[in-house]
Amino acid sequence: MTPPHGSVSASARPAVTDPIAATRPRNRKQLIVEAAGRVFSEHGYHTASMEKIAAGVGITAAALYRHFPNKYALFAECADLMADRLVTALDEVPPTADLPDVLSAVTRVSVAHRASGGVYRWEARYLNREDRRRLRAKFGRIVGRVDEAVQRAHPLPGERLRAAAALGAIGSIAMHHTSIAQRRAEELLSETALRVAATDPTAVRGDARPVELPAQPVPRTRRAEILAAAVPLFARDGFASVTNGQIAEAVGLAPSALYRHYSGKVDILAAACLQAAGLLAQGVDQSLHEVAGPHDAIVALAATYVAYSFEYTALNSVAEAELAGLPDGLRRSLVLAQREHIAVWEQQLRLARPELDPRQARVLVHAGFGVAVEAGRGLRWQDSRDHRDAVTALVVGSLGL
Structure with missing residues (x-):
């Protein structure tokens, strides 16, 4: 078919490169989620803004909305990502692996993504019921896998309690800003989690004096x-x-x-x-x-x-x-x-x-x-x-x- 007068066929038209498309990284969505995790962790959910997140990626907020319709959707993606990383890391460890290997896999992921792990301080409050249910199922799988290794190594009372506590020790790295080398952090947290796993939950009974807490003030005004x-x-x-x-x-x-x-x-x-x-x-x-x-x-x-x-x-x-x-x-x-x-x-x-x-x-x-x-x-x-x-x-x- 002959093109209309004055037009140029597509094959004859010189290639035009969109400078924005040419420079846009293929993993932009991943970069956005990483930046969002850092902003949520640092500033909290309600003060984190799409503008702050976009600035962390070096794009405009308008460009950010091409990938995520709102802040909630981005937050939910952040929460899912870390859980998925932990699940993947544990899936790569043999089912009968020793406890140190299981805990090391979790520790490596947690320390490597320390800056964005703080999103879990808010997930229970800000995720809707379905997203929360799905995320808890993932974490249940993680705790279950760690508990299997804990029970093999140290069969003590307290179903899943030591596994959850050991994961709490590892995950704590996302809740503070203490400067420490990544390798040293991994060693410290892995050793700590191993100690938790080996701890008898009845060990302190009778050792600690009764705790006397101040009473919460009665609201009189x-x-x-x-x-x-x-x-x-x-x-x-x-x-x-x-x-x-x-x-x-x-x-x-x-x-x-x-x-x-x-x-x-x-x-x-x-x-x-x-x-x-x-x-x-x-x-x-x-x-x-x-x-x-x-x-x-x-x-x-x-x-x-x-x-x-x-x-x-x-x-x-x-x-x-x-x-x-x-x-x-x-x-x-x-x-x-x-x-x-x-x-x-x-x-x-x-x-x-x-x-x-x-x-x-x-x-x-x-x-x-x-x-x-x-x-x-x-x-x-x-x-x-x-x-x-x-x-x-x-x-x-x-x-x-």
């Missing part, structure tokens, strides 16, 4: 009532998803009335984080009174942190998960309180284990926190003396005492 009502909502649905209307309804107020007591929702979150930090600091001060030495101090710190986590589960969950999303001015004092708490642990751990340098001790302290969180989740935070003692034993075991 409208401001305190608002805070008490907001915390379980933040814990269940996530700060970003909770509206002023929901909080107001929980205390029988009109939404506009909240502003007589708080300047905005973020100030309620800041108050919750401050309350959590204060309760934990008081508990630590009480637990360290008249301890006999660094070993007893570590046991007391572990028992206090575990008791606090069981007793104030919703408050602690909100403080841990949502701190990154606070504005700098509100976050500064809370970060300082968090560092002071960690410094107490670090000091006592280095007295008990003088071979550790400060960075190694800090990594281990965070690993202990990770053990407490995942073991507590594994027990569904059902509070009892036996559960508290079991988790405390696993935390103390993780620290190599």
Whole structure:
């Protein structure tokens, strides 16, 4: 067929190269997900923006929307990616592999992708029911595979508890910024996870003194009532998803009335984080009174942190998960309180284990926190003396005492 007058046939037309298409990497979607994981981990879900994520890839937000329709879709992809990496790493290990090989496979992936692993602080709050169900099934498969190796190596009571706790120790590397070489981090975390797996959950029973936590203040003012009502909502649905209307309804107020007591929702979150930090600091001060030495101090710190986590589960969950999303001015004092708490642990751990340098001790302290969180989740935070003692034993075991 003859082309219309003045036109040029496709075969005769000189090739035109789209400069954008020519420079666009073929793995752009993967690069976007990697950048998004880092932004979510660093800033929290509700303050992460598509603009921040796009800037991390070196593209515009408009270009980002060609791959993902919204922030939620991108977040769900981030959560899936890390789980898929762990599943793949374990699938590559023989079914009857020794426990060190199984844990090393998980550790390598977790350390290599440390910067984006923090998305799991928010997945339970921000994923919809179906996405959450699918992700939990993947993690159930991971825990099950690790538990098989744990039971072969150390057949002790506590179904899956030690496996979940060992994975908590490994995953803790995503929850802090301690600078440490990748190889050394892998060695430390693998050794820690192995100690957790070998720990008898009944080991600390009777060793730790009873923990006396400060009582959570009874809400006697409208401001305190608002805070008490907001915390379980933040814990269940996530700060970003909770509206002023929901909080107001929980205390029988009109939404506009909240502003007589708080300047905005973020100030309620800041108050919750401050309350959590204060309760934990008081508990630590009480637990360290008249301890006999660094070993007893570590046991007391572990028992206090575990008791606090069981007793104030919703408050602690909100403080841990949502701190990154606070504005700098509100976050500064809370970060300082968090560092002071960690410094107490670090000091006592280095007295008990003088071979550790400060960075190694800090990594281990965070690993202990990770053990407490995942073991507590594994027990569904059902509070009892036996559960508290079991988790405390696993935390103390993780620290190599």
